[in-house]
Structures are given as structure tokens and as C-alpha cells.
Amino acid sequence: MTTLQLKNIVKRYKTNTVLDNLSLDVADGETLVLFGPSGAGKTVLLRLVAGVIDPDEGQILIGGEDVADIDAEYRGIGMAFQNFALFPHMSAFDNIASPLTATNATKDAISAGVHKVAKLLKIDHVLSHHPKALSNGQKQRTALARALAGSPPLLLLDDPLRNVDAKLRFEMRLELPRLLAAQGATVVYVTQDYKEAMALGDRIAVMSQGRIRQIGTPEDIYNAPADIEIARLFGDPTINLLDVTPKSGPDGVYVELSNVKVSLPGMPSDVIGKACVIGLRPEAIVFTEAGAVDAIPVKVEAETPLNEKTVTLVLTARGREILVSRPAGTPGPVSGPAHIAVNGKAAFLFDKDSGSLIRSAATQMTRNGEAA
Amino acid sequence: MAKREGKTMETTSTLEKTLRLIALTLVVIFFMFPIFWIFLMSFQTNETILAIPPSVIFTPTLSNYAALITGKLTTAAGTLDIAFMRNLGNSIFLSVTSVALALVLGVPAAYAFARHKFKGSEDIAFTLLSFRFAPPLLVLLPLTQYFQWLGLADTYFGLIWVYQLICLPLILWIVAAISEDISADVEYAYRIAGHSWFATFRKIALPLAGPGIAAAGLLAFIFAWNNFVFALVLASADKQPVTVGALAFVTSSGIQYGQIASAIVLSVTPTLALALYAQRYLVEGLSLGAVKG
Numbered sequence: 001m002t003t004l005q006l007k008n009i010v011k012r013y014k015t016n017t018v019l020d021n022l023s024l025d026v027a028d029g030e031t032l033v034l035f036g037p038s039g040a041g042k043t044v045l046l047r048l049v050a051g052v053i054d055p056d057e058g059q060i061l062i063g064g065e066d067v068a069d070i071d072a073e074y075r076g077i078g079m080a081f082q083n084f085a086l087f088p089h090m091s092a093f094d095n096i097a098s099p100l101t102a103t104n105a106t107k108d109a110i111s112a113g114v115h116k117v118a119k120l121l122k123i124d125h126v127l128s129h130h131p132k133a134l135s136n137g138q139k140q141r142t143a144l145a146r147a148l149a150g151s152p153p154l155l156l157l158d159d160p161l162r163n164v165d166a167k168l169r170f171e172m173r174l175e176l177p178r179l180l181a182a183q184g185a186t187v188v189y190v191t192q193d194y195k196e197a198m199a200l201g202d203r204i205a206v207m208s209q210g211r212i213r214q215i216g217t218p219e220d221i222y223n224a225p226a227d228i229e230i231a232r233l234f235g236d237p238t239i240n241l242l243d244v245t246p247k248s249g250p251d252g253v254y255v256e257l258s259n260v261k262v263s264l265p266g267m268p269s270d271v272i273g274k275a276c277v278i279g280l281r282p283e284a285i286v287f288t289e290a291g292a293v294d295a296i297p298v299k300v301e302a303e304t305p306l307n308e309k310t311v312t313l314v315l316t317a318r319g320r321e322i323l324v325s326r327p328a329g330t331p332g333p334v335s336g337p338a339h340i341a342v343n344g345k346a347a348f349l350f351d352k353d354s355g356s357l358i359r360s361a362a363t364q365m366t367r368n369g370e371a372a
Numbered sequence: 373m374a375k376r377e378g379k380t381m382e383t384t385s386t387l388e389k390t391l392r393l394i395a396l397t398l399v400v401i402f403f404m405f406p407i408f409w410i411f412l413m414s415f416q417t418n419e420t421i422l423a424i425p426p427s428v429i430f431t432p433t434l435s436n437y438a439a440l441i442t443g444k445l446t447t448a449a450g451t452l453d454i455a456f457m458r459n460l461g462n463s464i465f466l467s468v469t470s471v472a473l474a475l476v477l478g479v480p481a482a483y484a485f486a487r488h489k490f491k492g493s494e495d496i497a498f499t500l501l502s503f504r505f506a507p508p509l510l511v512l513l514p515l516t517q518y519f520q521w522l523g524l525a526d527t528y529f530g531l532i533w534v535y536q537l538i539c540l541p542l543i544l545w546i547v548a549a550i551s552e553d554i555s556a557d558v559e560y561a562y563r564i565a566g567h568s569w570f571a572t573f574r575k576i577a578l579p580l581a582g583p584g585i586a587a588a589g590l591l592a593f594i595f596a597w598n599n600f601v602f603a604l605v606l607a608s609a610d611k612q613p614v615t616v617g618a619l620a621f622v623t624s625s626g627i628q629y630g631q632i633a634s635a636i637v638l639s640v641t642p643t644l645a646l647a648l649y650a651q652r653y654l655v656e657g658l659s660l661g662a663v664k665g
Contacts, residue, residue, distance in 0.1 A: 052560040072563040079564045085557035089579050102566030150566065 100149030462561030550584030
């Protein structure tokens, strides 16, 4: 176990600034997820920490020690790569053994270490195979096993589930937290999959364009996304975002959606008349009867039944697309005209120009998307 | 109707097959015939070779090979001493040593060019390649002067040095291209696992570039073996390779075609054997970039 601190890191490639004055603290034993779209600088960040590339400015401290003059092989890091980066000319055993052969460990100790971690990852039956003869899932597990084999205090996992199929990804998403906890290491985990981020992270750092846009627990980020972009990235199906201009009424601030007033209780009055974007999670919208006061007429376009929920795409009279999600098995319209109602308490309001959050939803959601 | 259509298609493909076979045969004959003819010539005397019309029916003789191996060339004007076997030895020594030296120098350099973009690295790499553009004679004339001043003229050391002009750029560029194709992540992974850069070079970079290095070495060997002009200008008889040594067969009493043919057969054999042995690596090494994706 160890801590990791990044202080004002800058990394440029020619004129392109990949990391822009980035600072980050990872606590002892914590799993921090770096989440963001490709090109955000996540992989570059991991490589800086690993020591295979050097920052142009700033400091990296591992366990409180500045590692600027410490080469990659002495940093005590385990790393798994997105493309696995297995040694193609070595067997799975030798691949996993590579962090152990670098030490003075005896042959027996190396063999014991490899078998222990291979058993943990359920690949002990393919240890004699070369990477070419391994399935994608086995390759991914071999790469993870190699990262874990040396029991490094700091683990860097660069989107290790990116190149494996959905079923395996689901399995590993369940298995990894237990594995990482057993390892007791401090973990930096890179991913582009918000579900993975939610499932694995003690904290999530949302990155884009070389900066950290928001950092917090998964609940923090889901319930109070710092801006429109983050709100869009977190949540499946994606949050509905509609341009609105809040107005003042007798019951406080309200917005009009298809000429139906949706009141936003507790909203400060300074947003009145400002160009805003309202964010509505698909779970915050329900189907309702035609006669209800808050019923917004829509037309059902398509329905997608997922495992645990049904997602319906509807069109408003003005042609805006809205996603509505409801628990699977509950009744709802399949096609034709219908009505929806919006829960104003569960609405996010963003500033249209800056994109930043004005007010988060009053009703909090858990990371599974259910109202708490 | 359907049946007839099927039949038409079949005839087309048979025709295509036949045409392809004929085309292939022509190509093979075109390239193989000179070699085959030389092979036949090496077992004939000058008289049967020069007979008109030429014939493939003759009494084979080993006299040409015997003359080469014993070093005694019997011509109409008398017996000449030739140093063919020594030339052959020189060829082997010069080519093997040059390629070995070029590999020792070129492979680490190629790796450096591929992995580390330092200031001027492109320029240095290009300058080395440009040695291959210049006509050898252009380099040779001033070089002859320098070599005489330095006392390198007519030494194996000097020749091997000049042969680097042939071998080094070739190895450098092929190996650099192949090293660039190998994912740097694989090397990073080994570094991070706790191994030094040198161990990474030895255990990861070298084995992965192995087929490419073998291919580059083989090509360099063939080019070095076939070189004529460097040794012609810079070396005297006892240091010359077979390519230059073959000139000895042009004697005052005529050209010894039989001996030339057998000399060619003998001098082609080592490269041919090497190429056949390394064919696998050659194809794999040179197409590495194409198939890896």
C-alpha cells in the first residue's frame, strides 16, 4: 500500500498539451477510477506514473517520495495494459513470472507465486500456453495476473476490460473489486465505461482534455454532475437534456415543456429568464393518464426492453426526443400517442452557456439508478 | 440450361488454370535457364561450350572443378596459377565478418532510431541510407587516397570497413522498420515488471525482432557477397573475393568459359544454401509489418 500524489503535471507533445496542470491525490488503499472519453489523457497519465514517459512539468510522488529520478523498474508498480501487451514469445507462466524474475526470488518461490495468482484468476490450466493460444479472456486475465504477481503497492490498470466481450466484462466487473480488495494495493483504474467506474471506484475522477473536471464518490458524480458533459457521460440510458428558460410563477420557479408547467421547487430566482438546460434522468419521467394536470402529450417511437428495465423513446409535439425508463414488467404504452409526467424535484438545471450545474436534483439517486 | 452453364464455367476455369500454368512455366524457364545452362557449362570443356550449334548432349568432365580446386589452370598457352579457392575463402571471410560487424553496430542503432526520437535522429538515419544512393565509384576514388594514407589499402580491416557502406544501411533500415512495428507497450510492460532497459532490449526487443534481423542479415550477406567494385579497387589478388577473382579466367589465350561456369556454381552455392535455409525468416521478416496490423 502506498499513496500517489500528482502535483501540477503538464505533458505536451509538440504543441499539443495532453495534460494541463493536473493535480490528483490517491489515498492509501484507495481505488481511484480515471474516467473520460478517449484522448482525455488517461493513458498518458498512467504512463507518467509508471515512469515510461516523463512529465514536462510537475511532480509525481509515490508514498510521499518524488520519483522524478527513479526509473520505471524501481517504482514498485504493477500495470495492466489495454492491449494486454503480453510477451508473445513467452508462455503465460513466464509472462506472469516476469515481475518475480526481476527479484532474487528462488525458482520455487517464483513458481509458487505464479500459481497462486493464476489460481485466483482461474487461468492455472493454461499456464504453459503462449499468448497466441489464449482466448481474449485468458489473455486479459494473464495480463492482470502479471500486474498482480509482484504484489505491487501501486496498481495501474489501463482499461483492462476494454478488449473483452460483454459477458466477460460483466463477470470481471463483479470479480475485480474483491480481487483488488484482497490485494490491498492502491489502485488507479482507467475506463471509458461509466458502469465500470461506478462499480469499481471508491472515487471517480472525470477527465477530459487533459484536465480533471470533477472528482468524487460515484454517488456524488451521479447526483451532482459538475456540468452537462459529465451528466451526459454518467447514466444509461443517457440523461435527457432540453433547452428551457425558467419563468416565475405563483408557486416559484417553473419551466414549460410542451406548454405544460413543470415547477422546480427550491430553485433560486436568479435563474429566471436565463438560457438553461434541464437535465432529466430517464428514471425521473413516468407515463401518465391523458387527463392529468402535468401530462405532456408525446408519441411513442420505439421501445427497448433491457434486462432490468424498459427504455422507451418518445417524441414531443415539437419533435424533441425523450428517453423514458421504467422497471421491467411494469405496464406502459408500446406505440402511438401517450402522455408523460416530469418530476420537477428530480430535475437538474444547467447554465446553457457555461454548461455548469446550477442545481442538482433534489431527489437523490443511487448508483443503480433507483430513487433513494 | 443450368447444367450447360455449369459446364461453361468449368471450361473457363480449366482454361485459366492452363494459361496460368503456361505463364508460370515461362517465368520459371526465363529465370532458371541461365542458371541451368551455367550448371551444364561447368561440366564441359571450352571446346564443347563453344561448339555451334550448342548441344545438351556431351561427355561430362570434372576438369573445370579440378582446376579450380587444385589452383592449376591449363590453357593452350600453358599452366597458370589461379587463387580461386583463396578467393572463395576471402568471400566467406569478408561477407561473414562484415555482416557480423554490421549486426553488432546496426541492430542497437536501429533500435535506438525506432524507439527514441532524438534531435537529428532522422537526419542521421537518412545520411546512412544515402550511402546506398551514391554510385560506389564516386565514394571509391577519394577513399583509395585516404586508405593509402591511413595504410588501410589492401587490408581485410579496410575492406570490412568499406563493406559497412553496403551492410550497415540495409540492416539499420530494415531492423528499424521492424522494431517500430513492435508495440512499445510490450517493452514498457517488461520495464515496469522490474527489469533494466538492457534486459528489456535483450529479452524482449531482440527476440521479437529476430526474424527481421535474420532477414536483414541475409540480404546484407547477399549484397556483400556479390560486391565487385570495392574489392577490385581496394584489394590486391590475395585479399580479393570470388567476384573479382573470376577475372583471372580471362586469360591471354582466351576466356575459360568452363572454369568461369564452375566458379559461378561454387560461388553461388553458399548464398543459395543460406537463402534456402533462411527462406522462412526472410519472408516472415520482410512481411512482418504487413501481417501484424
